[in-house]
Amino acid sequence: MKKQVLALSTSPRRGGNSELLADAFLHGAAAAGHETEKICLYDKNIQFCRGCLACQKTQRCVIHDDVEGILEKMRRADVVVFATPIYFYEMSGQMKTLLDRSNPLFPAEYAFRDVYLLASAADGDESAMNGAVKGLEGWISCFDQARLTGVMRGVGVDSPGAIRACPAILEQAAQMGRNV
Numbered sequence: 575m576k577k578q579v580l581a582l583s584t585s586p587r588r589g590g591n592s593e594l595l596a597d598a599f600l601h602g603a604a605a606a607g608h609e610t611e612k613i614c615l616y617d618k619n620i621q622f623c624r625g626c627l628a629c630q631k632t633q634r635c636v637i638h639d640d641v642e643g644i645l646e647k648m649r650r651a652d653v654v655v656f657a658t659p660i661y662f663y664e665m666s667g668q669m670k671t672l673l674d675r676s677n678p679l680f681p682a683e684y685a686f687r688d689v690y691l692l693a694s695a696a697d698g699d700e701s702a703m704n705g706a707v708k709g710l711e712g713w714i715s716c717f718d719q720a721r722l723t724g725v726m727r728g729v730g731v732d733s734p735g736a737i738r739a740c741p742a743i744l745e746q747a748a749q750m751g752r753n754v
């Protein structure tokens with residue numbers, strides 16, 4: 575079955591390591607015949623959640639910025655892929671801000687069932703991603719029909735694009751994409 579695969583790249587660095595993981599994943603998914611799209615937060619205008627909870631009743635956010643369009647794409651996607659740099663052993667603040675702003679989806683009909691996390695860190699130990707995994711699992715636990723289907727741990731990469739020197743990791747990400 576042809577799936578809609580949406581990658582949300584949350585690094586502020588254009589061409590950063592986590593974005594390259596997302597590119598590899600999407601390349602694999604496209605090669606397997608799925609429809610793919612990547613949204614990068616570095617060129618988006620996104621404010622913090624104000625905590626007003628108006629969205630619980632209206633399914634709409636009171637803030638009118640680029641999140642409106644992103645949420646509509648998230649709602650329709652079959653597969654949602656989050657790509658993030660590890661910041662202080664957690665997901666990036668940009669990713670967390672997007673998760674908070676996704677609250678209008680909570681009472682809504684949404685299509686996504688499979689959620690993936692692609693993370694990059696300077697630390698060479700795979701446990702560097704554990705905080706981000708736990709954080710994303712908290713979000714997923716609020717979306718009953720979704721599950722964390724895969725986690726890609728791009729470790730030992732610091733400067734932007736350093737992950738290009740790790741073809742095995744990029745190939746694993748592409749393989750994950752082919753298998754969505």
Ligand SMILES: Cc1cc2nc3c(=O)[nH]c(=O)nc-3n(C[C@H](O)[C@H](O)[C@H](O)COP(=O)(O)O)c2cc1C
Binds near residue numbers: 585587593659663
């Ligand atoms: C504010 C900040 C905090 C970071 N914290 C960590 C950390 O806790 N552990 C780690 O291994 N790397 C840390 N890093 C390094 C990034 O995770 C690493 O450079 C990653 O590959 C960046 O991904 P990107 O190119 O997609 O932005 C940090 C980088 C920044 C800018």
